[in-house]
Amino acid sequence: MISRAATVATLPATETPSAIRARTRHRRFLGRLGGYVFVLPYLTLFVVFLIFPLFYGLWLSGMRYELVSPQPPRFIGAGNYLEALRDPAFWNALGATVLFVVAVVPVTLVLALALAAGLEAVISSRRQSFYRLCIFLPTMITISVGGLVWRWFFNGEFGLFNALLEPLGVKVPWLTSPGWAMASIVLMTLWWTLGTPTVILVAGLKQIPRSYLEAAAVDGAGAVRRFFWVTLPLLRPVLLFVAVIQVIGGFQVFGQTFIITRGGPEQATRVLMQYIYETSFNMYRLGYGAAMSWLLFVIIVVVSLAQVRLLRQR
Amino acid sequence: MKGTHRLVSTIRQRRLVGLAVPVLAALALLVGCDRSGADDGAVTLRFWNGFTGPDGRTMLAMVQRFNRENPDIRVVMQRMDWGTYYNKLFVAGIDGRAPEVFVVHTDTLARLMRGRFVRAVDDLVGPGGIDAGDFDANVWQAVARDGRHYAIPLDIHMLGMYYNRKLFREAGIVDAHGEPRPPTNREEFLDALRKLRRDEDGDGRPETWGFVFTWLRTNAFSVMRQHGGRVFDEGYTHAALDTPQNVAALSFCESLVREGLAPSPEDLNAWIGFLQGRVGIAFEGIYMLPELQKQDDLDFGAAPLPVLGDQPAAWAQSHNLCLRADLEGRQLDAAKRFVRFLSDNSLDWAQGGQIPVRKSLRDTERFRRMTAQHAFAQQIPYACYLPQVPFAFEYLTEFDLAVERVLRGRMSAQAALEEATARIDRVIQRYAQQTNDLARAEVAR
Numbered sequence: 018m019i020s021r022a023a024t025v026a027t028l029p030a031t032e033t034p035s036a037i038r039a040r041t042r043h044r045r046f047l048g049r050l051g052g053y054v055f056v057l058p059y060l061t062l063f064v065v066f067l068i069f070p071l072f073y074g075l076w077l078s079g080m081r082y083e084l085v086s087p088q089p090p091r092f093i094g095a096g097n098y099l100e101a102l103r104d105p106a107f108w109n110a111l112g113a114t115v116l117f118v119v120a121v122v123p124v125t126l127v128l129a130l131a132l133a134a135g136l137e138a139v140i141s142s143r144r145q146s147f148y149r150l151c152i153f154l155p156t157m158i159t160i161s162v163g164g165l166v167w168r169w170f171f172n173g174e175f176g177l178f179n180a181l182l183e184p185l186g187v188k189v190p191w192l193t194s195p196g197w198a199m200a201s202i203v204l205m206t207l208w209w210t211l212g213t214p215t216v217i218l219v220a221g222l223k224q225i226p227r228s229y230l231e232a233a234a235v236d237g238a239g240a241v242r243r244f245f246w247v248t249l250p251l252l253r254p255v256l257l258f259v260a261v262i263q264v265i266g267g268f269q270v271f272g273q274t275f276i277i278t279r280g281g282p283e284q285a286t287r288v289l290m291q292y293i294y295e296t297s298f299n300m301y302r303l304g305y306g307a308a309m310s311w312l313l314f315v316i317i318v319v320v321s322l323a324q325v326r327l328l329r330q331r
Numbered sequence: 332m333k334g335t336h337r338l339v340s341t342i343r344q345r346r347l348v349g350l351a352v353p354v355l356a357a358l359a360l361l362v363g364c365d366r367s368g369a370d371d372g373a374v375t376l377r378f379w380n381g382f383t384g385p386d387g388r389t390m391l392a393m394v395q396r397f398n399r400e401n402p403d404i405r406v407v408m409q410r411m412d413w414g415t416y417y418n419k420l421f422v423a424g425i426d427g428r429a430p431e432v433f434v435v436h437t438d439t440l441a442r443l444m445r446g447r448f449v450r451a452v453d454d455l456v457g458p459g460g461i462d463a464g465d466f467d468a469n470v471w472q473a474v475a476r477d478g479r480h481y482a483i484p485l486d487i488h489m490l491g492m493y494y495n496r497k498l499f500r501e502a503g504i505v506d507a508h509g510e511p512r513p514p515t516n517r518e519e520f521l522d523a524l525r526k527l528r529r530d531e532d533g534d535g536r537p538e539t540w541g542f543v544f545t546w547l548r549t550n551a552f553s554v555m556r557q558h559g560g561r562v563f564d565e566g567y568t569h570a571a572l573d574t575p576q577n578v579a580a581l582s583f584c585e586s587l588v589r590e591g592l593a594p595s596p597e598d599l600n601a602w603i604g605f606l607q608g609r610v611g612i613a614f615e616g617i618y619m620l621p622e623l624q625k626q627d628d629l630d631f632g633a634a635p636l637p638v639l640g641d642q643p644a645a646w647a648q649s650h651n652l653c654l655r656a657d658l659e660g661r662q663l664d665a666a667k668r669f670v671r672f673l674s675d676n677s678l679d680w681a682q683g684g685q686i687p688v689r690k691s692l693r694d695t696e697r698f699r700r701m702t703a704q705h706a707f708a709q710q711i712p713y714a715c716y717l718p719q720v721p722f723a724f725e726y727l728t729e730f731d732l733a734v735e736r737v738l739r740g741r742m743s744a745q746a747a748l749e750e751a752t753a754r755i756d757r758v759i760q761r762y763a764q765q766t767n768d769l770a771r772a773e774v775a776r
Contacts, residue, residue: 081765084425085445085721088765105754106728174603193596282596283735298418299724 077307084301097308107309109284110292111316113199117288118267120203125263126256129211133218134244149219153212160209164276167205168192171277192278195285202273202286209273210266214259221255222248257328261321268317289313373405374665377430379420380650381413385621389683397672404665406432417443424448429655431666435482437473437649441719444481450654451479455667461674465689473716474651482651483670485677486685488617489647489714490549491707492637496630498539498611502526513634514612520637524592527611542593542612543601544584544738548727549646550614551734555580556715557640562726563718568763570726570755572733573748580640581744585737596738616648617707620684633703635710647714649688686711725758 078097082090101107132152139145155163170177171191179188191201225248233243249256271290274280280287289309297306382390387410394408409430411419417439423429425446435443443449456463463471466484474482492513499511504523506512514520524541531538544550552562560577563570571577587593594601605613606626614636623631636645652670654663673680677687678697686708687693699705720726733751736742742750 083765084421085442086765087445174607281735283739283741284732295724295728300722301421 074307074310077304078311079308080304082302082304082307084303090304093304097305098312100305101309101312106284106287106292107289110287110289113285113287114268114270114289116199117203117206117270117286118264120199121206121267121270122260122263124203124207125211125214126260128207129214129218129259130256132211132215133222134248136215136219137222149216152215155209156212158209160272161276163205163209164273167201167208168277171201171205193282195283198278198282198286202270202277205277206270206273210263214263217259218252218255221252225251253328257325260328261324264320264324265317268313268320373403374661376404376406376432376662376665376669378406378408378432378669379416379430380408380410380434381416382434383410383412386618386683386685389680393673393676393679396676397669401668401672404669406669421446424655427657431655431658431662432669433653433655434485435651435653437482437484437651438717438719438723440474440482440651440653441476442721442723443653444476445721448656449481450656450658451481452483452654452670453480455483455670456480460667461671462691465691467688467690467711467714469714469716470649470688470711473649473719482653483674484688485650485652485673486680487647487649487688487711487714488685489707489710490553490614490616490636490645491703491710492612492634493605493615493619493623494612494632494634495605495608495610496632497608498527499523499632502611511632513632514637515635516637517639520612520639521592523611524587528592537591537594538609540594540604540610542587543604543610544588544593544596545601545605545613545615547596547734547738548731549616551581551584551738552715552717552730553614553636553644553646554584554639556644556646557636557638557642558583559640559642561718562730563720567718567720567759569759570752572730572755573745573752576640577748578744581734581737581748583639584734585740585744588738588740595740596735617686617704618684620703633706635706643710643713644715645710645713647710647716649716650685722758722762726755729754 079092079094080090081088081093081096136145136148136152139148173179173188173190173193176191178191182189190197192198229247229251230243233247238246269290270288271294274286274288275291275294278286280291290313293306293309293313296302296309378394380387380390390410391408394406398404398406420429420433420435421443424443425448427448429448435449440449455461461483463480467487470484470487471480474480474484494511494513496511499505499513500509502523504512504514504526514523520542527539527541528537529539530536555561555577558576558580560574560580561571588595594604601610602613602615602619604610605615606622606629608629620633623629635643652673654666654670658666674689677685677689678692678695681687681692681698681701681704684704686704687698692698693705693708698708717723717727729751733742733747736747737744
C-alpha cells in the first residue's frame, strides 16, 4: 500500500496524455519484441526449412532443371505441369495414391472410433492408460524398422502370416500380387498409424459432458442410440480434424511402400511420393519433380477444404 | 540458502569442467591426428564405393594393405548403400566435391559422365602402367566414349547358371560317370525342367521346381540377347524392344510359366527356393556365391548359361575405378598408384565372389581353383552389359514393368513390349530435344 502511494506521489503532475500514450506504445512494443525474441528461433527454422523450400520448389517447378542435362536450367513456364498431365506414370502413381487414401482413411476412422469408444468404456484409469499405450506403441516405431519387420511378416515363403495360415491350407500372395500388395500396405499402415487418431478421439470423447448422456438415458435412449444421437454429433469437430489429418497423411504415403514393395508388383504400389522421389533423385529431373510436388500439394489442399465444407454442413 | 546455492553452482561448474576435459581431449586428439597426417607429408585420397556387404570387408582389407605398403599415401574409404551412393556421388561431383577415387558400375558411367567430373584414364595404361591388352575387348570397350576410356575395370560379375546337384542326380540328369550334367542348350534345358519338376502329392503345387526366374531384369535381358534382341537401335534413336527377336525371347520365358515348368513370380520367393533346395536351376549373379557357400546342406554347381536362343549371351556388370576430373600433381600420382594396386591385386577381390577382368590373373592356378568364378568366366567373350544411356533409370523402369507383366500372364509379350517401346521412345525424344536445343543455341551464339 505504502509503496503504491509513493509511486503515485512520484508521478510527474505535468505529464500530458500524449506522453502517456507514447509510453504505453513503447511498453507495448517492448512486450511485443519479447514475443518476437521468443518466437525467433522457431521462426528462423520455419522460414529456412519450410517457407523458403516451398517457394524455391515453386520456382523450380517452372524450370527445366535437370542435373544430367547438358543444358543449363531454363524457364519453361507451365511445361512441367503439362508434362505431368500427359505422363501415364504420373496418373498411375496418382491412382495408386488415391486408392490408398480411399482404402485407409475410412477404415482408420471407424477403427479408431471403435477403439476410442472401447477405451472410454474401460472405467479404471490405470488400465485405460495401459491399453492406450498398447495402441499407441506402434506409432512410435520408425517406418524403416516397422517396414522391414512387416516385409518379413508378409513374406510368401516363410513369413509369419502365411505360417499362421498354413493349417487352413491358405497361401496368400501378400506382396507378390498387385491387388494383395496394396491391401497389405493398407494393413501395415493401420497397425502403424492407428494410435494417434485413437488418442485424439479419446480426448474428444472425454470432453462430452456426461449430463447430456445421462439426460438421454433418462429419456429412454439405449446405448446405441446414445452413441449415434449424442456422442457422434458432439464428436463431429474432432472427427473432422482426424479425417483431414488422415487424408493429408494418406496422400503423402511413401515409407511403407518404398520399404515393403518398392512400388511393385507391376507398379501397383508406386505412389505419387515415390514417383516424385524417383524423378528428382534417380532421374535428376528436379523441375519436373517439384512440379509434381506442387500438384500433390494442390490436390491435398483442395481435398482437405472439400472435406471441411462437407463435414461441417449440418 | 545461499550456501546451498553456491554449493550447487560449484558442483555444476565442476561437472561442466569434467565434461569439457574429455571433449577437449578428444578434439585435441582429432586435430593431432589430422596434423600427424599433414606432417609426414602423406597424400590423402578419399575412396568412395557402395560395397556395404561382405565385399566391403574384402575391399577394406585391400585398402589397409595398400596404406601399409605406401606410407606416403593415406586412402580413406567410405562405403554407403548403392542407391544413396550414386545420389551423393552425383551431387558431390557436379558441385566439385567428388572423392579422388570412386567406384562406378559400367551402365551408370554414361549418366555420371554427363556430370563432367570423371577423368579419362588413358594415361594409366600403356608402358609402365596397366596393360590394356590384358582386358577383354568388350569390357574395355564398355568404358570408352569418343575414343577415350573413363574408368579402369576392376571386375566383371555376370549371370550364370547355378544348379542343384542333388536334384539333378535324383532326376537322373547325369553323364557317364554319374556326375550331374547341366544343360547347355534349349532342348536339354526343357528336358531337365520336365524331369526336375516333382509334384508327388498331386495338388498342382510342385515340391520341387526345375527352374525359377530370380531377378527378372537380368534373366529376361540375357534370354533376349541370346535371341539376338536389343533394347535400342544402333544409334540409340529409338527403343527396339518390340522386335520379333525380343518378342520370341519373352514369349519363351512366359511359356515356361504357362506350361508349369517355372512358378509365376507371384508364387515363390525364387532365390530362397533355390537356397532351400527346392529348385533345380536358377540364373543368378556370381555375387550370390558367398551366400551359397554358407549354405552347408546345399550341393550346388555353377556353369555358363545354356543357350536358349540361337547365340550365347549373358548379362554382365562391372565395377570400375574412376578418378575425379581435376586431379593433378601428387594427388594424381597417388590416385594412379592406388588404382593400379587394386587392379593388380584383383584376385584378392575375386575371392569374395567376383571375376577379375585381367586375363593374366584369370590364367593362374589360384583362379582356376575358384571353380564357380572360373565356370562363369567362360562367358566373358559374349558377356552383355545393359545399354549405357543417361536415361538408364527411365528405360529400366519400363523394361522391368513389361517383363513383369508378361511373366505374370497379364499381357502378351507383343503388347507389353510395344507399350514399353513407345514409352521409352518418348524419353529418348525428350533427351534428343534437349541436345538439339543446345546445338541450336550454340550455332546461334
